[in-house]
Amino acid sequence: MSKPIKLGRRAILAGGTAAAALALAPGSAFAAGYPERPVTVVVPWGAGGGTDATGRMIAARLEKKLGGSFNVVNRTGGSGVVGHSAIANADPDGYTIGLVTVEITMMHHVGLTELTAEDYTPLGLMNADSPGVTVSADSEYQDIASLTEAIKASEPGTFKASGTGQGGIWHLALIGWLMSEGLAPDHVTWVPSEGAAPALQDLVAGGVDLITVSLAETKSMVDAGRAVNLALMADERVGSHPDVPTLKEAGGAFALSTWRGICGPKDMDEAAASAISGALAEIAEDPEFVEFMNSRGFGIKYLDPAAHAAMMADTDTVMEQALGAAGLTSG
Template identity: 40%
Template sequence: MMQRRHLLGAAGLLAAPAVAWAQVWPTRPVTLLVPWAAGGGADTVTRIFAQGLERELGQPVNIVNRTGGNGITGHAAIAHAAADGYTIGTGTSEFVNFRTLGLADFGPETLDLLSRLATIPAGVTVQAQGPWRDFAGFAAALREARRGQITGSGVGTGGSWHLAAAGMCRALGLEADRIRWIPSNGGAPALQDLVAGGIGVFTGSPIEAQSLAAAGRVRVLAIMGEARLSTMPEVPTMREAGLAWSYANWFSLVAPRGIPAPVRTALLAAAARAHARAEVQEQMRARGIVPVWDGPEAFAGFVAGFGETSTALLRELGLARA
C-alpha cells in the first residue's frame, strides 16, 4: 500500500506542471507569424482569424510579417520559435515544396500542423481588351499556340499559381510548361504587367483581380475552385467550362513542434472556436475566401496528398531538385 501511494504521489507531481500549463496559458500576448508581406492573401486570412482568436484567448494576438526567401524565412521562424504556445504562425502551401525545389531542408514534418484556415481558388484572368472572351476561347488558343508563346505570372517560379497553371495545361492534354512562366513578387505586380500587355494570363486569385475587373481592365474567365465565388457569381468554375481541374491556394495554422500537450489542446480548442465565430466566417466569405477547419489529422492527410500532386507537377516542369 505504501508503495502504491508513493507511486501515485509521484505521478501527481509529474502531472502537476502539465495541469498548470493549461490553467495559466495564455498569460501574455501571443505572436502570430506570417511568412508573407502585409496586404496579401496570407496576411488577410491571418488578420481576420486573429480577431476571433483574440476574443477567445482574452489576450492580444500580435501579427508579425516575416518575409523573404520565397516564404522560407517566415516558415523557419515559426519552426524555430520557443515551443510554449506563445508563438504560432500561418503556414502556406509553399512549405510543402521547399525540399523538392531544393530551396531548404524543410518539409511538413518540420512544423506542427494544426489545421487549415482557408482556401483561395486560382483563376484565369486576361486583358479585357484581349481576344479571349471566355475560357473556351482561351483554351483553344493555348492548344494552338507554340510552347511558351503564351506567358503567365502571379508568383515566383514553382509557387502556388505556377502549379495552378501547370495543372490546367496538363488537364488540357498539353505540356505542363505550355505557358511560359514569368516570375513575379506577387499578384499585384503580375496584374499590372497583365494590364500593360507584358504577360498573357494571370492564374492567381481572382479576388486580387476583382478591382481591375470592375474597372474594365481585366477579364476573369474562370475560377479553379469547386464552386463559384460569392463575390464574382457571374464567373464559371473551370469544371463548368468543361475541364476537370481545380486548384486553390491554402492557408493554415501551424506551430513549433513540441508544445506541451495541455497547451496544444487548449490552443486547438480556442482556435477552432475562433474560426467558427460568425464575424470570422462572414469576413472571409465577404472577400471570396473559403473558410476551412479540418484539424490536425485531416490536415496532415491533406498535406500528404497535396505534396504528391505538387511534386509530380514540379517534376514535369523540370523544377524538382529532390
C-alpha cells in the same frame, strides 16, 4: 508527352468536420494565463494578398478569444521559404505561430528547403481555395475559350503569366492547366512574384497576359473594373463568384485547390497549442469570421489538428507526383 494531371478534392481531404472538432465545449481547450505576452503571427507572403488578409483576420479573432496581442508579421522571400522557416525555427513556447500554406508540401520537392510539414505543430486548417484564370480588363481575351485557343495556337513563350514564385502553387496551377490541354508545362512563360498582389499589379500594367491566383485575391482589381476572372480551376462554381465558370464548363479537365492553416513549431508547448486550437475551432464558425471570408470570396475549410496533420501529409504525396510530372522536382 506527359499525361495531364488533376489535383482536386484529394489535395484537401477533409479527414474530419468542423462539427466533430467543436465537440469540445467552447473555451474548454483554453489554457489559463495564456498568452502572458504578445504572440507573433508570421505570414510568409506579402501584405495585401489573400494569405495576409486571412492571417490578419484570424489574429484579430484570436485576440478576442484568448486576450493579449497577436501581431502579424510578414516575412517574405524565397518563394515562401523565409516565412515558413521563421515559424519552424521559432521557440516552441507558443509565442510564435504562423499561417502555413500549401507551399510547405511543395518547396522541399523542388529543392528550395529541407522543411516539410513534419516540422510543424498543426493547430487547425482554416481555408481552402481554387485558383482562377484572370486577365486585365483591356485584354483582347474576355472568355476562357478564346484565351485557351489563343495559347494553344501560339508559339511557346508568347504568353506570360504570374501569381507566385517559381514552382509555387499558382505556378503549378498554370502547369496543370497547360498539361491538361496537351501543352508543354512551360508553353506559357512564368514570371515569378512574391504573391498575388504584385502579380496583379504586373497584370494591369501589361507586364503579363494572365495570372492564376484565387478569386479572392483578384476581388479588389475586379471590383475596380481593372481585371476580369475568366474561369475557376474547380469541380464546380463557387457561391462567392457564381458568374465565373469552371474550366470544365469550357471543355477543360483540370481542377486544383490550395489551403492555409495555423501552425506552430514542432513540439510546441501543449498548453499553448491546446488554447490556440480550441480558439480556432470556434473562430471557424464565428459569424464575423464567416462574413469576412464570404465577403472576400475565401473558402472556409476547417480541420482540427489531427485532420490538419493528415491532410498535409496527403497533400505532400500529391504534390510530389504533380511536380514530378511537370519536371520540377530536384531529385
